[in-house]
Amino acid sequence: MDIKIERMLVQKEAKDYPMASRIRERGGGIPVVFEHSEMGSEREWKETLPEVGKQTLELISFKGEFLKPCPGTKEYICCGYQILNIGTNCPLDCSYCILQAYFIENYMRIFVNLEAKLNVIAHIIDTQEENIFRIGTGEFTDSLALDPLTGWSEVLVSFISKRKNAVLEFKTKTDQIRGLLNTPTREGIIISWSLNSPSIAAREERGAPSLRKRLEAARQCQQEGFVVGLHFDPLIEHPSWRKEYVKTLELLDKYLDPRRIIWVSLGSFRFMPSLKPIVRKRHPRTCIFDGEFVIGLDGKMRYFKPIRMEMYGFMREKLEQWYKDLGLYLCMESDEVWKKSMGWSPGTSKGLSEYLDKRVLQFFGAPGD
Amino acid sequence: MFSREPRAPIEVHVFGLPNFLVIEAGETMMIRENRSVWIDSANIADDPGPFCMSFAFDLGVLADSIKKIGLLNPPYVIGKKQGQGFEVVSGYRRVLAVKALGWEKVLCKDISNSVTSPLEYLVFNLYDNLATRTFNDVEKGMILCRLDPLVPRKEILEEYMPLLGLPSHEPTLEVYLRVPDLALEIKEAFARGQLSFQSVRALEDMDSLSQSQVFKWISELKFNFNQQRQFLEILVDLALKDGISVFEFLAKEELSRYLEDPIENRPQTAKRTLQALHELRYPRLTRAERIFREKVANLNLPEGAILKAPAYFEAPGYCLEVRFRDGKSLKRKMEALLNIKQLANLDDAWVEKE
Numbered sequence: 038m039d040i041k042i043e044r045m046l047v048q049k050e051a052k053d054y055p056m057a058s059r060i061r062e063r064g065g066g067i068p069v070v071f072e073h074s075e076m077g078s079e080r081e082w083k084e085t086l087p088e089v090g091k092q093t094l095e096l097i098s099f100k101g102e103f104l105k106p107c108p109g110t111k112e113y114i115c116c117g118y119q120i121l122n123i124g125t126n127c128p129l130d131c132s133y134c135i136l137q138a139y140f141i142e143n144y145m146r147i148f149v150n151l152e153a154k155l156n157v158i159a160h161i162i163d164t165q166e167e168n169i170f171r172i173g174t175g176e177f178t179d180s181l182a183l184d185p186l187t188g189w190s191e192v193l194v195s196f197i198s199k200r201k202n203a204v205l206e207f208k209t210k211t212d213q214i215r216g217l218l219n220t221p222t223r224e225g226i227i228i229s230w231s232l233n234s235p236s237i238a239a240r241e242e243r244g245a246p247s248l249r250k251r252l253e254a255a256r257q258c259q260q261e262g263f264v265v266g267l268h269f270d271p272l273i274e275h276p277s278w279r280k281e282y283v284k285t286l287e288l289l290d291k292y293l294d295p296r297r298i299i300w301v302s303l304g305s306f307r308f309m310p311s312l313k314p315i316v317r318k319r320h321p322r323t324c325i326f327d328g329e330f331v332i333g334l335d336g337k338m339r340y341f342k343p344i345r346m347e348m349y350g351f352m353r354e355k356l357e358q359w360y361k362d363l364g365l366y367l368c369m370e371s372d373e374v375w376k377k378s379m380g381w382s383p384g385t386s387k388g389l390s391e392y393l394d395k396r397v398l399q400f401f402g403a404p405g406d
Numbered sequence: 407m408f409s410r411e412p413r414a415p416i417e418v419h420v421f422g423l424p425n426f427l428v429i430e431a432g433e434t435m436m437i438r439e440n441r442s443v444w445i446d447s448a449n450i451a452d453d454p455g456p457f458c459m460s461f462a463f464d465l466g467v468l469a470d471s472i473k474k475i476g477l478l479n480p481p482y483v484i485g486k487k488q489g490q491g492f493e494v495v496s497g498y499r500r501v502l503a504v505k506a507l508g509w510e511k512v513l514c515k516d517i518s519n520s521v522t523s524p525l526e527y528l529v530f531n532l533y534d535n536l537a538t539r540t541f542n543d544v545e546k547g548m549i550l551c552r553l554d555p556l557v558p559r560k561e562i563l564e565e566y567m568p569l570l571g572l573p574s575h576e577p578t579l580e581v582y583l584r585v586p587d588l589a590l591e592i593k594e595a596f597a598r599g600q601l602s603f604q605s606v607r608a609l610e611d612m613d614s615l616s617q618s619q620v621f622k623w624i625s626e627l628k629f630n631f632n633q634q635r636q637f638l639e640i641l642v643d644l645a646l647k648d649g650i651s652v653f654e655f656l657a658k659e660e661l662s663r664y665l666e667d668p669i670e671n672r673p674q675t676a677k678r679t680l681q682a683l684h685e686l687r688y689p690r691l692t693r694a695e696r697i698f699r700e701k702v703a704n705l706n707l708p709e710g711a712i713l714k715a716p717a718y719f720e721a722p723g724y725c726l727e728v729r730f731r732d733g734k735s736l737k738r739k740m741e742a743l744l745n746i747k748q749l750a751n752l753d754d755a756w757v758e759k760e
Contacts, residue, residue, distance in 0.1 A: 317611075317646075327647045329688045331718035341691050342719055343756045373722045 040128050040183065043092040044070040046144075051098040056149040060096060060186050067094070091128055091143055091244075094186075099148035104158045104172070112334035113369040114383060116302075117390030120176040121158070121205070123189055124148055127179035129210060130243040132320035133271055136177065138312040145178070147187055155196050162203045169394045170200070175208025175229070182211045190216035198222040204397050206266060210245040212254035218261050225401060227299055228258045229266030232289075234281030237273050241325060248285060252292035259297050264400050270304030270368055272348050274328040274340060279351055286355050295360030299400050300393065303349050304368030307339040335369075342374065349378035364396045442480065444511045449491040450483065450501050456524065456552065457531045458498045461544040462597035469503040477504060477513065482534070484518040484527065492516070496531040525556040536569070542597040543606075546570045547585025554583060578603075584610045592621050602631040608638040616645075616652035623656065623665060627676040640683040660686075694719060694756035705749060708742040719755050 045067050051057050052072065061069065103122050109115030124147040126136055137143065162170050174180040174189065184190050190207070194217065197205040206227040207217065217228060230251045233241070238248050245251075255265050267289070275281065289295075306325060308316075310332075316323060330338040339345065349367060356363055366389060367375055375382035383389040454460070481497025494501050495517060504512050521527055532549060535541070541549065549570065553562055563574045572578060585593065585606065592609060595601045601609075605624070609617050620638065623629075629637055645655040656662065664679045685692045702713045710729035716722075728743075730736035743749070 324647075326643060329690055331688075331691065331720060334720055339720075341688070341694075343694070343754070344690060371722065 040186065041092055042067050042094050042128070042145075042186075044068055044094075046071045046093065046095040048072075048095070048097040051096045051149045054098065054149040054153065056147070056152060056187060056192075057096045059188055060094075060147065060149070063186050063188075064094075091126070091130060091145065093144035094183075095144055095146045096149045097146055098150040099154075103148070103151065103154050104161055107176070109369070109386060110335040113371055114367070114375065114389050115369060115386040116366065116393055117171070117386055118176075119170050119172045121172050121174045121193075122148060122177060123151055123174045123180075124178045124183070124187075126177070127182045129179060129182060129245045131210075131245065132241040132243070132316055132323040133273070133306060133308070133325050135308060135312060137315045137319065138309050139177075145183070147183065151189075152192055155192075159196070159200070162200050166202055168202060169397055170203035171206065171393060171397065172197075172203055173206040173208055175206070175231075179209050179211060180207035181209040181213040181217070181228075184213050184216045188216060190220055194220040194222060194226055197225045200225065204401060208266075208268065210242060210251060212246050212250045214254045214258055217258070217263070223262045223264070227264050227266050228255070229268055230255050231268045231270065232285055233269065233271075233273065234275070234278060235284050236281050237275060241273070241320075241323060243320075248288055252288055256292045259294055264299050265293065265297060266299050267301045268304070268368075269352060270302055271306035271325075272303060272352065273306050273325055274344060274348065275324050278348070282352060283355060286359060290359055295363060298360075298363055299396050300364035300366060301356060302366050302368050303352050304370075305340050305345045305348060307333065307337045307369070309337055313338075334371075345370070346374055346378040349374070353379055364393070366393065441516045443514055443516050445483065445492055445514050445516075447501075447505050447509055447512055450481075450505075450512065450514075451486070451491060451493050452502075452505075454498055455493045457493075457495050457527050459531060459535060459541065459545050459549045459552070460499050461548060462542060462594050463499055465499065465503055465506060468499055469506050472500070472503050473507055480513045480515050482517050482530065483514045484521075485516065495521075495527045496534040525553075528552055528556065532569075541570060542599075543582075543603070544585055544593045544597040546572060547582040550579060550582045551586050581607045581610060589614065589618060589621070591625075592617065595621070595625065600625070602634055605631075605634045605638055608642060611642075612652055616656075619653045619656050623679075626665060626672075627679060628672055629676055633676060633680060636680055637683065640680075640687045644683070644687055690756065691718065693758075697758050698755035701752060701755070705746050705752075707746070708739045711739060711743065713752075715755055724752070 042064065045061070045064065047057065047061075047069050049072055061067075099122065101122065105120050105122065107115060107118040107120055109117075124145065125140060126143055126145040128145065174193070180189070193205055197203055204225045204227055206229050208229045208231060210231045214228070217226070220226075232238075232248060232251065235248055238245065246254075259265050269282075272282075306328070313326060316325070329341045329344060331341050333339040340348070349370075353365060356365060365379065366383075367379065372382045372384060383392050477500060479497070479500070481500050482495040483492040483497075484495055485491075486493055492514070497514075501512065517527075517530070521530055528549075550562060550566065553566055557566070559576075559579075563576060563579060567574050567579065572582070581603065585596065588596070588606070588609065592601065592606070596606050601621075601624070609620060612620065620641070624634055624637065627633075641652055641655065645652045648655060661679070661682065664675055664682065669675075670678065698715050698719075705713070707713060708728075712727045714725040714727065716725070726743075728736065728739055730739055
């Protein structure tokens with residue numbers, strides 16, 4: 038996978054952080070076209086640059102909270118994940134990406150003051166020993182797409198390995214695993230791949246490596262001793278979707294050892310209504326809106342309930358035929374859908390958190406072990 | 407009819423025009439040499455020209471007024487570059503009206519020497535109009551379109567859009583900028599408030615054949631704004647799913663019959679059309695709704711009892727509403743409910759029992 042970055046914007050307050058220097062050094066020939074101040078930065082450079090996009094990388098000093106719980110909603114069962122904010126947007130251009138509606142511009146931002154804020158994050162984790170922190174960096178960006186530039190893996194693996202009650206999940210659609218493979222520890226690290234059917238991957242996940250490449254990378258990580266996770270999210274109803282998803286499941290069998298998979302999540306495509314016109318404009322040939330969507334209890338559009346249950350039930354059946362103990366769970370679903378498609382329910386978000394915490398303990402052992 | 411003699415040149419002070427002109431006296435713009443001149447009507451261009459911001463107006467009212475009391479406010483004109491004739495800066499409707507009345511000469515203000523750039527002419531006309539009337543949506547599109555090549559986007563968004571009563575929102579601006587390119591009949595409907603902004607936005611994304619066909623449906627079935635939204639949203643989804651244009655989709659026999667061969671009155675045909683589209687777009691949901699209706703009908707609920715499903719069956723469970731006159735009637739109805747054996751079989755709405 039080639040990262041095509043044509044220009045860099047650097048906030049003045051950000052330029053002296055080690056990550057900023059590292060990115061500029063590793064970026065080699067990427068020109069820094071604008072240095073701006075924190076205040077009114079966008080306004081300043083927007084007047085100079087007529088167009089920014091996925092080829093533009095902005096380095097900033099992030100003023101917000103780096104570690105935040107996944108917002109979830111009270112209407113659906115949430116996994117109780119903690120989001121580690123390391124940047125926004127990524128070089129991939131998936132048609133269904135919700136970030137298109139979150140951010141008006143789709144240039145990438147890296148929070149280069151991450152290392153300087155690790156002590157704050159460490160304090161939060163270390164002072165709550167009774168809790169297990171399942172942390173992920175893949176909420177607002179791909180966890181590994183920019184790793185060759187940013188060195189996130191070097192920084193974060195070393196940080197997490199010192200924590201007794203935290204695991205860090207790198208969630209990706211890429212094969213950028215070199216940085217991770219070079220790290221000395223596997224403790225508390227989960228590398229997860231977002232997967233879909235071959236036709237959805239080819240048609241809707243523009244710029245992402247093929248499923249085979251992703252799974253080759255996953256296999257290499259398993260062979261190197263890493264724990265792996267899988268995410269079938271978003272599941273998309275498309276022509277022959279059953280056959281199509283089975284093709285992916287057959288690839289899983291070919292590449293991966295299911296005993297070293299900590300969890301597999303299933304989530305059906307859902308979106309804020311405001312995303313649709315944006316996607317229609319940016320990806321006019323998309324098929325992601327072809328299904329029957331209704332307004333969910335959280336105000337997002339989601340497939341009509343029996344369709345979701347059918348998809349989950351099908352995936353569950355096929356995945357369990359492969360291996361019984363995959364740590365299957367649903368992302369943002371109701372108790373009813375859980376019971377009718379998975380045969381059981383954690384009942385509440387707390388219940389799902391406990392279930393996933395148990396998977397962590399099963400794979401990494403209890404704190405202090 | 408009476409007309410006025412040319413008056414002596416006057417000095418006009420226009421306040422509060424921060425973007426207007428270079429200014430000789432602080433924030434006050436002085437228009438000098440706005441000579442009043444009598445111009446042959448034939449020498450004034452008939453076409454709207456580059457500064458016009460009038461669309462879908464009723465010339466009759468204005469012509470009647472001028473006929474009765476004369477032309478109170480002279481149009482503002484500039485000499486054409488080639489030196490032949492004049493172009494209207496402000497007062498295009500007045501010029502058309504006096505021409506329609508057969509006036510051979512019109513008293514105009516020639517501002518060729520006092521205002522010099524296209525932007526200044528445009529803003530001059532804008533403020534002249536703003537002082538006396540509100541713009542319709544097509545006129546707003548014309549104004550924004552004319553400002554667009556002359557003024558930075560940021561300024562259009564922050565200053566001109568609020569001036570026109572529009573939000574400072576780039577996607578909204580994009581919609582208005584494309585309004586002048588729409589077919590005349592569509593623009594007229596938009597100007598008259600018969601088409602919603604959302605409908606216009608959807609129409610702009612279609613090819614011209616589809617635009618005119620959709621407009622035909624909307625105008626013939628007289629869809630209200632909410633119906634327009636449903637119609638367009640479902641239509642676009644279905645056409646995209648089938649990989650054909652909206653025009654081609656509407657030509658399908660199963661739909662076109664609603665328009666070509668209506669068996670009911672217009673509101674009923676409009677409703678039927680939307681129902682048909684809804685069934686095509688949401689076949690499983692529609693089926694579930696039908697099954698649920700049938701299941702409830704088979705229950706023979708006592709009078710005043712209504713069994714309701716949650717919106718789209720998304721939330722779990724159902725809701726039973728019982729209307730009653732007094733405690734006795736409630737008791738009777740509750741007993742009747744308890745005796746309905748099929749109630750025990752009420753399950754998921756989308757499951758059809760053999």
